[in-house]
Amino acid sequence: MALHAAITDDQILALLPRCQAAEQAAIETVYHLYGDRLYRYFWARSGDADTAAELNTELFMRFIQHVPRFRLDRHHPAASFSAWLYRIAANLLTDYHRSQNRAPLPLPDALPAAGLIADPQHYAEQRETEAHLADALNQLSEEQRLVIVGKFAEEMSNAEIAAWLGKSEGAVKSLQHRALRSLGRLLAPSSTRAGGLP
Amino acid sequence: MTLAVVLDDCLQRLQRGESLEACLQRYPAHARELAPMLAAAAQLTALHQVAPSAAQNTRTLVALREAAAQRRAQPQRTGLLGRLTGFAPGRLALTAALMLLLFTTFSAGVVASSRPGQVAYSLRVLAERAPAVTTFDRQAGAAAELRIADRRLSDLESHLIRAGQVEPAALRALLAGDRAAAQRAQRADEVTRQTVVERLTDHARVLHALSRRAADAQDARILAEAALIAERLLRQVQAAATPSPLAPAPLPLSSPTPSPTPLLPAATATPGATSIASPTATATPTSPVLVHTATPAAIAPTAIGPTSEVQGVPPSAVTPQPVGSVLPPRPRLTERAETATALAQTPRPRLTERAETATALAQTPRPRLTERAETATALAQTPRPRLTERAETATALAQTPMPQSTLQPQPADTPQPPAPQPTASVPPLPRPRPRP
Numbered sequence: 001m002a003l004h005a006a007i008t009d010d011q012i013l014a015l016l017p018r019c020q021a022a023e024q025a026a027i028e029t030v031y032h033l034y035g036d037r038l039y040r041y042f043w044a045r046s047g048d049a050d051t052a053a054e055l056n057t058e059l060f061m062r063f064i065q066h067v068p069r070f071r072l073d074r075h076h077p078a079a080s081f082s083a084w085l086y087r088i089a090a091n092l093l094t095d096y097h098r099s100q101n102r103a104p105l106p107l108p109d110a111l112p113a114a115g116l117i118a119d120p121q122h123y124a125e126q127r128e129t130e131a132h133l134a135d136a137l138n139q140l141s142e143e144q145r146l147v148i149v150g151k152f153a154e155e156m157s158n159a160e161i162a163a164w165l166g167k168s169e170g171a172v173k174s175l176q177h178r179a180l181r182s183l184g185r186l187l188a189p190s191s192t193r194a195g196g197l198p
Numbered sequence: 199m200t201l202a203v204v205l206d207d208c209l210q211r212l213q214r215g216e217s218l219e220a221c222l223q224r225y226p227a228h229a230r231e232l233a234p235m236l237a238a239a240a241q242l243t244a245l246h247q248v249a250p251s252a253a254q255n256t257r258t259l260v261a262l263r264e265a266a267a268q269r270r271a272q273p274q275r276t277g278l279l280g281r282l283t284g285f286a287p288g289r290l291a292l293t294a295a296l297m298l299l300l301f302t303t304f305s306a307g308v309v310a311s312s313r314p315g316q317v318a319y320s321l322r323v324l325a326e327r328a329p330a331v332t333t334f335d336r337q338a339g340a341a342a343e344l345r346i347a348d349r350r351l352s353d354l355e356s357h358l359i360r361a362g363q364v365e366p367a368a369l370r371a372l373l374a375g376d377r378a379a380a381q382r383a384q385r386a387d388e389v390t391r392q393t394v395v396e397r398l399t400d401h402a403r404v405l406h407a408l409s410r411r412a413a414d415a416q417d418a419r420i421l422a423e424a425a426l427i428a429e430r431l432l433r434q435v436q437a438a439a440t441p442s443p444l445a446p447a448p449l450p451l452s453s454p455t456p457s458p459t460p461l462l463p464a465a466t467a468t469p470g471a472t473s474i475a476s477p478t479a480t481a482t483p484t485s486p487v488l489v490h491t492a493t494p495a496a497i498a499p500t501a502i503g504p505t506s507e508v509q510g511v512p513p514s515a516v517t518p519q520p521v522g523s524v525l526p527p528r529p530r531l532t533e534r535a536e537t538a539t540a541l542a543q544t545p546r547p548r549l550t551e552r553a554e555t556a557t558a559l560a561q562t563p564r565p566r567l568t569e570r571a572e573t574a575t576a577l578a579q580t581p582r583p584r585l586t587e588r589a590e591t592a593t594a595l596a597q598t599p600m601p602q603s604t605l606q607p608q609p610a611d612t613p614q615p616p617a618p619q620p621t622a623s624v625p626p627l628p629r630p631r632p633r634p
Contacts, residue, residue: 022266022267022270024262024263024266024267027262027266028262028263031258031259035250035255035258036250039248039254040245040246040248040249044248049250049251052250053250053251053254053257053258056254056258057257057258057261057262060258060262060265061261061262061265064265064266064269065265065269132241133241133244133245136238148242149245152239152242152243152246153242153245153246153248155246158206173203173206174202176202176205176206176209177201177202177205177206177235180205180236180238180239181231181234181235183235183238183239183241183242184233184234184235184236184237184238185234186238187238187241188234188237
């Protein structure tokens with residue numbers, strides 16, 4: 001499992017004042033740090049690549065608008081900054097679902113980043129895997145799904161997930177355990193072969 | 199170690215590149231449960247490959263650059279102070295409001311507890327007088343002004359005793375309060391006027407006393423002038439009063455003999471110069487001359503001329519008072535004096551009627567009193583056997599010689615009467631107690 005490097009407190013402490021001064025380079029750095037993660041979050045929750053991209057762009061527009069008033073938690077700068085961004089993302093999703101008057105869509109059949117997959121056979125296998133993952137994730141509770149998305153799609157640490165969800169790290173580990181136990185059952189080869197996703 | 203902790207440890211090891219088999223071998227007791235979960239985690243890495251396309255990234259970055267440029271062009275909502283203090287504008291305003299409240303509370307405490315001679319005392323004087331100034335009712339306003347003036351007089355006295363100096367703010371406030379009370383009293387009822395007259399008299403008297411007590415000649419002069427101002431206000435109130443048979447006589451302020459308080463203007467032609475000049479005692483219209491019985495050495499006549507002012511007291515609070523010199527004509531005072539004189543000479547039928555009634559009453563035979571007097575006379579002339587008996591007994595006792603142990607030595611040629619037998623009606627004489 002090759003996850004991206006964690007975002008450090010020093011990075012956020014250095015970037016935030018520059019972002020508050022609307023410095024373009026700092027804002028682009030924040031986008032490069034968080035853009036993919038938040039896109040995956042939107043993609044996992046909206047089920048549509050275009051919607052995820054629009055929501056992602058809107059999120060960073062709000063970030064520019066509101067970052068001058070944001071105050072860091074001095075004890076957990078990176079975690080509090082991440083939690084703030086994901087709070088904005090959650091609000092955007094709420095607005096989106098309210099406007100669409102529909103529940104979150106399941107994961108799409110087609111991966112949006114199709115250009116990343118040059119081999120069609122590998123692409124087809126990837127689609128099948130993603131479909132299984134989407135089905136399995138939809139079987140989880142909301143909190144379990146958020147932990148899995150935070151952990152594996154957005155590469156958040158346990159502390160970041162805890163700050164995001166307003167829970168302790170122990171509670172995050174417990175949710176992670178229950179979610180992976182369910183996913184281990186749902187994604188097992190036997191259930192896949194039987195097509196037995198409930 | 200719980201399975202949740204073991205699982206988290208295995209996930210971290212997988213992140214660091216450790217194999218799935220190595221993790222399972224590390225925890226053989228949990229291997230059976232861990233295997234499907236770690237396999238699911240391995241499948242979840244597919245989520246990581248989801249990313250926006252290059253075109254989507256480009257569109258987002260362009261939008262962000264435009265938004266950042268717009269934001270830089272806008273005025274900063276967070277000011278320099280906010281950036282320095284690290285507070286957002288709303289929180290900064292709240293903090294400023296709280297600090298202002300604290301400062302106001304602290305300042306109010308400092309002002310309220312200030313004493314004469316301190317910097318905040320002037321503010322205290324102003325703050326305390328504010329309610330009286332804003333009172334529209336004449337009676338209540340005059341009472342409030344007098345109450346505050348009393349405080350200032352007390353402050354003035356305490357500061358003079360403590361520091362040996364006149365507190366200008368207290369003196370200013372005292373005179374301002376007296377003047378306001380006098381003005382209100384002139385249009386108020388008789389009771390209010392009487393009250394104001396009494397208090398102004400007290401103020402003038404205390405100011406005179408303080409001027410005598412002041413060690414510094416200039417302070418003495420200032421206080422004496424302030425006393426004159428109080429007396430002038432007092433006369434104004436008295437002049438404005440409607441003549442009434444029940445009106446009290448002016449209170450005496452100074453004696454006719456030369457005294458250390460010779461600043462009181464006394465009319466030369468009035469026998470009753472011991473009192474504050476009443477309307478009849480003031481100067482006539484043609485000769486408004488006020489002559490002091492004496493001039494203290496501390497007060498030079500030239501120092502208190504018509505152009506002089508009390509130091510530390512605003513010009514509006516001080517009316518120049520001549521000392522030992524001819525005053526310029528004062529038409530208003532002259533007019534008031536004429537009015538007062540005319541009033542004094544006007545026949546007062548009610549008082550005359552009362553006097554006649556009293557005289558008639560005094561001359562009317564009063565049979566009940568006469569009867570009582572006759573009864574008393576008769577009682578006085580009635581023999582009183584018990585008293586007579588007691589008197590005789592006392593006389594007999596006085597002539598009875600006392601025992602030797604209790605009597606002082608008598609001269610040898612004095613005959614010693616025989617000791618009488620004690621009677622039941624006469625108590626025995628007390629024996630002298632032995633001294634300890």
